[in-house]
Amino acid sequence: MSFDLVANVVIAGVLTGLVYGLMALGLSVIFGVVRVVNFAHGEMMTIAMYATTVLFAALKLDPFLSILPVAAAFFAFGYAMQAGFINPFITRPEHSQFMLLVAVAIVMVNALLLIFGPAARNVQVDYQLESFEIGRILIDKARLYSAGAAVVAALGLFAFFRYSLTGKAIRACADNYMGARVVGLNVKKLYALTFGLGSICVAVAGCAMVLLVDVTPPLGPYYTLLAFVIVIVGGLGSMGGALLGGVLIGVSEALAGLFIAPSAKSMFSFGLLILVLLFRPQGLLGRKP
């Protein structure tokens, strides 16, 4: 096992992990503000991936250009979903919210199966086969661009929450629901906005991910679990934690695939999750609840 091989695998893991991190960031933002765990998160991710393959097949649209229409559609979809379905559930018990989103997930994953069938879909662009060479290290172009898109989207979201007035208002809702209502914020509308923003994260991550893996309907539940693992490891509700968690899981998956067996890779993610839950339940970068 040469050093070069390990280094290549680690770099690929970090880059894929950043895309994972953006997906998980969406989950984390939604949970941090709305306090609802989106059990249909991975299913939404696969919908974005399918949308990208459709745009590519029909219009020869590059996945990175698809980000704009897909993200816009996902924002509207997420906004509508929160306003129509989830807002009435925010005061209901957790198991009720869970059931709602599980039902949504069941419909989504099977609607995809119904429309696209069980066969894997992908996009083929010329830069998927090219790579940058730095010394003896090879970096896939597609993977680097995907990670770049994820980082740009994540930075945009950070900036939005930090500097924009709406972003500050959303943070106020997350910190103190009652207080936010007292000062006259329209909390339900801000919740819907938050779900829309979380959906944008998923959309961008989906467009980027489709360059790296083939998409099938069962990928949805897998990504949902993966997103949970990442946000718990990083800290549910912590934005930096989601990206850190994504990178950690990306690298651990890549190394487990290299040293043990590709099929065992998620066992390490779940093992890491169990350890984090037991010894640092608030996650690596999370605040104590």
Next chain:
Amino acid sequence: MLLPWFAGSYALSVATLILYFAYTGQAWNVMMGFAGQLSLGHALYVGVGGYAAGALFYHYGIGPWAGLWLAILLCVALGLAIGFLAFRFGISGVYFALLTIAFAEFTRIGFDHLDWLGGPGGMFLKVAQRDSIDLLNFRGPPAMYYYSMLFLTVIAFVLCALLLRSRAGYYWQAIRENEEAAQALGINTFRWKMLAVAISSAMTAVSGVFFAFYYNNLFPEQIFHISRSIEIILGPIIGGIGTLFGPILGAVVLTLLSDGITEGLAAMGWEIPGIKQVFYGLVLLAVIMFLPNGIWPPLARRLGFHK
């Protein structure tokens, strides 16, 4: 009770499935409905229970009656270990639910790599005969499985009814409604939550043993998968969480619904993969939106039962 005399083999298998979900849902309900601890990984206990009894039979020819005790022992130990870790470290709510998923998924992938238990290719139990009843090895005609499941469901119902009116039941409900207040009243919430986990996992272990000897094949991908855990908990949630009739009613409604959709679609000639689950999901969505407490509580009020 008399169903096997006039029902065909298909109806009998559906009835057995209903009872299986009613029983397992009742087991899950002890933990969530009574004590308020949301487990999304109950497939773990079904799987470990099934594999424990199955492996004894497969490798050593030891019958399910001995295997049952091993299954219960292992599942209770596992449940207590998870409960101990979670409750000691103050993990609750969503975090507890995700921890149970993590343990179930971890075990699923682990079993995929355990060649002694068949790995991903599955473990197949020998089907010796289907004609005469061999209770010792739990082998026999479908009616035998139906009656054993009926028996289990009745036992579980009585047990839960007794539990709900016992000291433990009242403590659990206090913990479910407000854990801090329960603690302030001097209830050792840790101990009573552990008891709920132990009873629930022991009951679910029995489901696992039944599963192993009814279907005679075990695949990690199938038995431990999170969709199995969801299947188990849909019944009690749809039926009415924390009630005694909820898990039974939910199992009946969901199984018949799922079957009805299959037949309805077949009658219309729409047999495309996925379409059945889309309808199923839409109905679930409607029930959860319009009957937030499940079907049983409003039905009971309509029928004039108290609560």
